[in-house]
Amino acid sequence: DSGVTQTPKHLITATGQRVTLRCSPRSGDLSVYWYQQSLDQGLQFLIQYYNGEERAKGNILERFSAQQFPDLHSELNLSSLELGDSALYFCASSVAGHNEQFFGPGTRLTVL
Amino acid sequence: AQSVTQPDIHITVSEGASLELRCNYSYGATPYLFWYVQSPGQGLQLLLKYFSGDTLVQGIKGFEAEFKRSQSSFNLRKPSVHWSDAAEYFCAVLLMGNKLVFGAGTILRVKS
Numbered sequence: 001d002s003g004v005t006q007t008p009k010h011l012i013t014a015t016g017q018r019v020t021l022r023c024s025p026r027s028g029d030l031s032v033y034w035y036q037q038s039l040d041q042g043l044q045f046l047i048q049y050y051n052g053e054e055r056a057k058g059n060i061l062e063r064f065s066a067q068q069f070p071d072l073h074s075e076l077n078l079s080s081l082e083l084g085d086s087a088l089y090f091c092a093s094s095v096a097g098h099n100e101q102f103f104g105p106g107t108r109l110t111v112l
Numbered sequence: 113a114q115s116v117t118q119p120d121i122h123i124t125v126s127e128g129a130s131l132e133l134r135c136n137y138s139y140g141a142t143p144y145l146f147w148y149v150q151s152p153g154q155g156l157q158l159l160l161k162y163f164s165g166d167t168l169v170q171g172i173k174g175f176e177a178e179f180k181r182s183q184s185s186f187n188l189r190k191p192s193v194h195w196s197d198a199a200e201y202f203c204a205v206l207l208m209g210n211k212l213v214f215g216a217g218t219i220l221r222v223k224s
Contacts (some may be wrong), residue, residue, distance in 0.1 A: 045211035103156040
């Protein structure tokens with residue numbers, strides 16, 4: 001157990017819908033990262049937050065957004081969902097930016 | 113562009129045999145390197161990391177990895193594989209901007 005929690009574990013929804021994925025970092029970690037794992041793209045970095053502020057952005061679609069709240073938990077919002085958004089979404093956390101990242105168990109999103 | 117290459121998609125070894133998983137990176141500066149393991153349906157678990165110093169690093173579960181700057185490699189090794197080591201292994205490099213760039217992964221099968 002890494003100490004990073006993610007909910008829900010599974011999510012099944014339809015195209016065009018909007019979902020919110022939630023992540024709680026390890027106690028004491030200020031940085032939260034979101035990654036997408038799909039069969040065709042592999043593991044891809046989406047976005048990083050540090051102590052509530054966006055710090056780095058990767059290949060995140062405009063339909064996707066994230067935020068980190070004062071209690072340091074983070075949410076990833078995915079809207080206007082398409083079939084291709086079906087993937088495993090991981091949250092990771094670290095003490096600060098340039099350190100090892102610890103991953104949560106992931107949320108498996110299926111878009112039908 | 114920065115990249116991580118894991119040339120072997122699948123590797124099969126006999127239980128008790130030694131293991132070496134290859135990883136090559138393309139990155140200008142001294143990299144921070146990691147190996148993660150993902151069991152089916154699970155999240156990513158950190159096996160070991162290299163930041164600086166001794167180029168042979170020890171990790172959990174009896175794994176070790178050696179950083180070779182001249183070959184831009186960070187290969188993962190284990191002297192004797194157990195059936196429970198069957199999983200997918202990912203090599204990753206941490207870039208400035210704090211994002212992890214992952215290789216495509218190597219699936220390890222262990223035969224008894």
